[in-house]
Amino acid sequence: MYAVVTLQDSDEVMVVASHWLSSDKTQSYWPPFKSTEMCMEAVLNRLNPETGGKPWEKLNIIFHKEHGDFDKAIEIKKKIKEEKEKWSFLVPTTTGFPGILKRQKLENNQAMIQPLPPSPIPSTSRMPANDKEELLHMLRDIKSTVQKNSSMLKKLLKDNTASEAPSSSTSFPTRGVKTSLNLPLRTFEDVERIERELNSAASRKKYIKYLSGLGGFGDKDVIKNIMQQVLIDDLAKEFNWLGRGEKRPLSQLILADVIREAALKSKVTRVDCETEIKKYLSYKADRLGRKRPREQGGLGPEIFNVASSSPMDNQPKKEVYWNILRSEKNF
Known part of the structure; x- marks a missing residue:
């Protein structure tokens, strides 16, 4: 479901996900993204109102209507905006209430001539x-x-206080925590070391806290951020989930359990987590597998060392060299 609301801070009519609303529909979570496109994508996909486990800010709203279809909700939004413009003489501005104040001033000037109804608002009976x-x-x-106005002032004070305050230990991992964990892992010896370390419940908790704080937009982004912090590319290509072929099985490591728990804190289910890990490892293996032969077939030292003691022996190697250059150019 999607809800059409007016943000009281900016007086803008917006569409939000219905589950972002408070129970009394007077407040709504709002994404902290600076990009309008990212905000619209968050609404369209009805994301959970949090980033890295940290809830979004709540804004005061005026609730209008709800609809199950996003496009229909956009149409409702346009109609409400048109109605707002039609009744713009009643909309308050930063200088007051121009439409009403102008009318009240006119009534005060005419008060000595003839009495007027006490209410400046036209009758709604007809x-x-x-x-x-x-x-x-x-x-x-x-x-x-x-x-x-009060909310705007509070928000400004809150933003100013937040910019001056030190980073909270419960929001994103500090640089000190990252260094103490010795990530990312670079060798199989590093993997063995971390497996021994993760036998301790306190260590597992520390790693889960760090990895879950990396955040991301969607399951794929969350897993990518975690995997990039855990394994360098050259080591990641040596693993797959079940250890098929000549690869090592990531699923049998305690580290895999830590990754799953960290992802779960970012609202990624166990099944989706494993699916994205498999895709990530497969992508790294394929990408590096394609990259290495091209590098070896490029202008490497082995290509240039084609000279031999005999000019006749050297001629076929030169032809191979030029053929490689032609194929690279055509590619």
């Missing part, structure tokens, strides 16, 4: 139902002006 509903929404906007 208004269509849709217009009444939108008028009520606008009035709620007016009522929320003080809350809006």
Whole structure:
């Protein structure tokens, strides 16, 4: 489900995932991404409202409607924005309430001439139902002006305090923690060392905390970030999940359990975690496997050392060399 809401801080009509709303529908989580495209993707995919285990900030909202289809919700959003523009004389601005204040001033000037009704708001008895509903929404906007200014001030103070405060130990791993873990692993000896280290529950907890804090957008990104911190590429290509062929089995290592638990804290299920690990290891093996022959077939020292004591012996090797260059160019 998708919800159409007005963000009170900016007075913008937006579409959000329905499960981002609070139970009373007065607040909504909002993604911290600076890119508009990433925010829209987060809404469309209805991501869990957190990054690296840290919940997103909640914003005060005015709830309008819900719909199960994203495109329909966008259409509702456009209609509400059009209605807002139609009733723009009632929308509060940073300088006050221009539409209402202008009308009140006119009424005060005419007060000595003839009495006027006490309320400046036109009667709704003859208004269509849709217009009444939108008028009520606008009035709620007016009522929320003080809350809006207060929220903006609190947000500015919060951002300023956060920028001055040291990083929390529960948010992202510090550089000191990363160094003490001696990651990424570079050799099989490093793998044996970490396996011995992970026999300790305290060590496992430390590694899980670090790896789960790496975060990522989606299952693939989370696993990629973890695997890049755990294994260098040259070591990763020596593993596959079950140890088929001449590869070593990652699934039999305690390290695999640590990776799964860290991924689970980033909302990646055990099955999805294993699937993405298999894809990652396969990709590294294929990529390095294609890269190495091309490097060896390039302008390496073995190509240049084609000279021999006999010019006749040297001629076929030169032809091979030029053929390789032609094939590389055509490729």
